[in-house]
Amino acid sequence: MLEELEIRSLGPIRHAVVNPARGMTAITGETGAGKSMLLNALRLISGGTVSARTVSEGDREAWAQGVFDVTPGSAVGTLAQDAGAELDDDGLFLSRTLPAQGRSRAVLNGRSVPRSVLRDLTDQLVAIHGQADQLRMASPARQREFLDSYTGDVNELDAYRAAWKRLNDCDAKLRAITEQESETMQRADYLRESIDRIDRVDPHDGEDTELKAMRDRIENSAAIMQGVGGALAALDPGQMGVDSETGGALAMIEQAVHSLQSIGVHGTYDETAERLGTVETELSDIVFTLGGMLEQEDGEGDLDQINGRIHDLDELTRRWGPTLADVIAWREKAGYELEDLDASPERVAQLTRERDAARAAAVEAAERLGERRREAAGELAEQVTGELESLAMSGARLDIEVERRADDGLDAHGGDDIRFLFTAFPGAPRLPMGKSASGGELSRLMLALELSAAQKGFSSVAGQGMTFVFDEVDAGVGGRTAAELGRRLARLAENAQVIVVTHLAQVAAWADAQFVVSKHVAGSKSDTASADADTVTTVDEVRDDMRVHEIARMLDGGETETSLTHARELLDACRL
The missing domain is CATH 3.40.50.300 (P-loop containing nucleotide triphosphate hydrolases)
Structure with a gap:
């Protein structure tokens, strides 16, 4: 307003x-x-x-x-x-x-x-x-x-607009694949080769991080094996196939427990034996854990194969990364785009049928x-x-x-x-x-x-x-x-x-x-004013009696009692 x-x-x-x-x-x-x-x-x-x-x-x-x-x-x-x-x-x-x-x-x-x-x-x-x-x-x-707007019902108009959009989408896809220029063909070839490259590697999200952690362990496996083996040899030489007169720390603690228990006098000796028994149990768990570490390191895998796989994954992330998740997402999007660019006779025929159906609906x-x-x-x-x-x-x-x-x-x-x-x-x-x-x-x-x-x-x-x-x-x-x-x-x-x-x-x-x-x-508002005086145009709102006078002027050009009365009657009558 x-x-x-x-x-x-x-x-x-x-x-x-x-x-x-x-x-x-x-x-x-x-x-x-x-x-x-x-x-x-x-x-x-x-x-x-x-x-x-x-x-x-x-x-x-x-x-x-x-x-x-x-x-x-x-x-x-x-x-x-x-x-x-x-x-x-x-x-x-x-x-x-x-x-x-x-x-x-x-x-x-x-x-x-x-x-x-x-x-x-x-x-x-x-x-x-x-x-x-x-x-x-x-x-x-x-x-x-x-x-x-006068129809007051937008259902038919909205239905047509939706049908027209579907028709235009089909026309655009069909036109794109039937009138492909060399640039579009090159794009399709690039997408096809890229998808094939990613599919051959077949990565999964986070795989590169897992492989690099595994490689670090393998590269340090000698030191790991030596350290874990030495610990096992000291605790339980039998785990490492080593003969020992003492039998290692675990056997010596076990012997100490038996010695205290053989005293046969209750009191401080029993409490000390129980404490040594707890140490023996803990050491047994440690020996079991260290044995598992040796088996894991021994079966970790071939370092050359792991490095080759990491190289392949790094190639993917450099081109379509920065992460494997990005590579996987790009491959999915590229697949959809390639479908739209696919100009095979089967694809053209399919889009033609879709376009004909969309036009009939429109x-x-x-x-x-x-x-x-x-x-x-x-x-x-x-x-x-x-x-x-x-x-x-x-x-x-x-x-x-x-x-x-x-x-x-x-x-x-x-x-x-x-x-x-x-x-x-x-x-x-x-x-x-x-x-x-x-x-x-x-x-x-x-x-x-x-x-x-x-x-x-x-x-x-x-x-x-x-x-x-x-x-x-x-x-x-x-x-x-x-x-x-x-x-x-x-x-x-x-x-x-x-x-x-x-x-x-x-x-x-x-x-x-x-x-x-x-x-x-x-x-001056006098008609007898000087001819070369400035003429001024004003715009004023008229109300009450001033408006009555203006309506009277519009009625007959004057402001007589008759015209003023008529003006008042007219203003009173003009109400919805």
């Missing part, structure tokens, strides 16, 4: 600040006062093209800034943050400077950005409907998006989507035509064609060509939207579309807090039709912000806020 629009040195407006209402805001004033400059200001901050001739005479540059209420987590908020803006409670500030000579400068929350960034942001925030603006709904893409999904679109097109066309009848465009109608493309032609959005065709009056040619209506007719047609969209709970503007600006919407309208036009604008403003430039009191009276663009001579 637009919270504030500030203008400096744009046309006759030297400085103005407009704070539109959340609902409907009317911009009024006499012809030639400068109401169009407010629209130019909106075009300026929207990244649009504005002539440098609109810079106020004598000034070096014009400047406009719009402040929008934007939630940080919204789509437009994310887009702004991606462009480098920092969002806070103060909102989103879009400004643009237009020099009398040279290039304009766009700024987003204090940061200079390309003007395309402003265009992308306001594309989701503001829709200007007027003769001087490119009609949003004139493009086939916009018309398709609008119709799809065609079927497109047919379902097209049928849903045709139903919605009839409903939308009838709704819009009814709205046009109430907007003083009797006999005007909107037709929406949804035609299936020949030969089941598909694209990312389905298999239909969608056209919005407008007939301005009975007997007029039915022409594409945007080429068959005047500025006022276009504005009312867009109003009818927006009203129809609002009943379905969406808008032609993609973002949150939508702001609709209507110019010339009241061209050729008067009387009861003008009041009905105002009522419909107010109805649209229940769900969106609406700004309307109007010269009709019956329209302005429906607004929640009204701003008057007026021109007067600086320092």
